[in-house]
Amino acid sequence: MLLKIDNLHVKLAETGKNILNGINLEVKPGEVHAVMGPNGAGKSTLAQVLAGREGYDVTEGDIIFDGENIAEKEADERARSGIFLAFQYPVELPGVNTAQFLRTVVGAQRGKAPNAAEFLKQAKQVLDNLNMPHDFLQRFVNVGFSGGEKKRLEMVQMALLQPKLAVLDETDSGLDVDAMKLVAGTVNSLRSADRSFLMITHYERLLELIKPDVVHVLSGGRIVKSGGPELAKKIELEGYSWL
Amino acid sequence: MLNAADLEKFLPQGETALHTPLRAVRDGTWKMAEAPPLLSTSVKCESGSFVVPAGKKAELNIEWPLPGGGKVAARQLHIAVEDGAELTLLELFKGQGWAADNITITLGTGAKLTHAVVQHAEGIVTRTENISMGDNAHYGRLAVQSSSRLARLDVALTLQSNATVSAAGVNLCNANQVLDQTMLLTLNGPGNRCSVQQRNVLAAGAHSVFQGKYYVGQKAQKTDGYMLVNNLLLGDNALAFGKPELEIYADDVKCSHGASTGGLNPEQLFYMKARGIGEAAAKQLMVAGFAEELLADWPVDFIAAAQPVVHTWLESLSA
Numbered sequence: 001m002l003l004k005i006d007n008l009h010v011k012l013a014e015t016g017k018n019i020l021n022g023i024n025l026e027v028k029p030g031e032v033h034a035v036m037g038p039n040g041a042g043k044s045t046l047a048q049v050l051a052g053r054e055g056y057d058v059t060e061g062d063i064i065f066d067g068e069n070i071a072e073k074e075a076d077e078r079a080r081s082g083i084f085l086a087f088q089y090p091v092e093l094p095g096v097n098t099a100q101f102l103r104t105v106v107g108a109q110r111g112k113a114p115n116a117a118e119f120l121k122q123a124k125q126v127l128d129n130l131n132m133p134h135d136f137l138q139r140f141v142n143v144g145f146s147g148g149e150k151k152r153l154e155m156v157q158m159a160l161l162q163p164k165l166a167v168l169d170e171t172d173s174g175l176d177v178d179a180m181k182l183v184a185g186t187v188n189s190l191r192s193a194d195r196s197f198l199m200i201t202h203y204e205r206l207l208e209l210i211k212p213d214v215v216h217v218l219s220g221g222r223i224v225k226s227g228g229p230e231l232a233k234k235i236e237l238e239g240y241s242w243l
Numbered sequence: 244m245l246n247a248a249d250l251e252k253f254l255p256q257g258e259t260a261l262h263t264p265l266r267a268v269r270d271g272t273w274k275m276a277e278a279p280p281l282l283s284t285s286v287k288c289e290s291g292s293f294v295v296p297a298g299k300k301a302e303l304n305i306e307w308p309l310p311g312g313g314k315v316a317a318r319q320l321h322i323a324v325e326d327g328a329e330l331t332l333l334e335l336f337k338g339q340g341w342a343a344d345n346i347t348i349t350l351g352t353g354a355k356l357t358h359a360v361v362q363h364a365e366g367i368v369t370r371t372e373n374i375s376m377g378d379n380a381h382y383g384r385l386a387v388q389s390s391s392r393l394a395r396l397d398v399a400l401t402l403q404s405n406a407t408v409s410a411a412g413v414n415l416c417n418a419n420q421v422l423d424q425t426m427l428l429t430l431n432g433p434g435n436r437c438s439v440q441q442r443n444v445l446a447a448g449a450h451s452v453f454q455g456k457y458y459v460g461q462k463a464q465k466t467d468g469y470m471l472v473n474n475l476l477l478g479d480n481a482l483a484f485g486k487p488e489l490e491i492y493a494d495d496v497k498c499s500h501g502a503s504t505g506g507l508n509p510e511q512l513f514y515m516k517a518r519g520i521g522e523a524a525a526k527q528l529m530v531a532g533f534a535e536e537l538l539a540d541w542p543v544d545f546i547a548a549a550q551p552v553v554h555t556w557l558e559s560l561s562a
Binding site: 051052053054074075076078079080084085087090091092093094095096101104105108109140157161 | 513515520529532533536
């Protein structure tokens, strides 16, 4: 098992409000899981908690990743152990050059900075695959990028980092049809027997491009239903009221 | 670009072309009456004058040595960029002691000065700059300061009509240091466009000052002025004084100013940590980004001079 979430309860540290109320989820290596659910169900909180964001208190339960309980680990430790979060709203880093940032990120994960020339060549290849001009590398991270460009830069980072588990938090939101195909193509090209994906989405159309193995419905901070891709189709047609 | 032999024709007798001390022109004005379109030289400066004749282009690098521990040097430099001429001026400060310098700059009609002051001295730097701009002149200024116990750059700009000013400043302050950037822009005629941005990074116990003011006279209609100071506080007992001011007597102008003071952005920190960058390295990247965002659009030589100052300061912070 790559990821096992066992009876996870989470509250907001600042207000004490309970957000996740007993999540149970198991993701095997190579699997793609989709998490759907109405607004306010706790989907993004689940993604942020997996990545180790501060401001949430785990009050009960465990997060076992690759055989280790990571519930108390810092975000950077989790990332270096192979968890990647593609942000719903990627953050702008004014003054931070994108090429240098990407090289720093890859260096942090490998323990040493990659050879600059080889890395640049690799980064340009990944940009080409996502139909992004090379001059993005010379711009500040996400500054002045459109919403779709920001999402694509998340995919560039995912492709360079080759994580064990990629958590995609509404990566499809704000993308046009062509951009969504590029993003889906990146995910599909990275699918392998030892890499898993947890995709948070509102829309079934992404799941037509990236076929999930399991679909979960999150509501009220719990997973209330799990099934195959047909579950996503049913939600697309009928909404969540039948649950 | 000139070769050394060409350049020597324009120098006082006996001086070598490159790395010539400016004492060569200490006693008079170095008028490059016959200077070719581009003159590039590098000098160690004590005091003197430098004139770029009308329509010519020049580059000048000045290294200001401080006089040594316990000593004071009071120096003067006058620079004239005549009508339609262009000068790229890079000034560096190094050493110990107290430098008390006075600079006057006159820009002719349509003249252009791109100016950097990079100050990484270990002593005290106090400096007054009076810059007088003709119609349609342009002044671009980058000032980066760190290291000094006390530094004050006191800049007074006087604009006539349709001139442009683009000024960016970065102060990197350690404990027990006071770094001060003071700038007064006096606008006497119409159609001037000015932007002033100052960023101060303060370690625990550091002290920075930014005083900036637009004085917009009655004739300075259609002025477009902007002034912003951002202070980044990295520790306890840091003290940032910011005083952007407007004094406006014209009735058809657009002038704004702003100031912010705060710590590192937790959203940015989480984003970097979620990519595997450790907290200390992430904070260092953020601080570097805060400072270096203002370095981006300057000549390569300016960036090459300023970036090591930023990085050295950041290393001293984590040491």
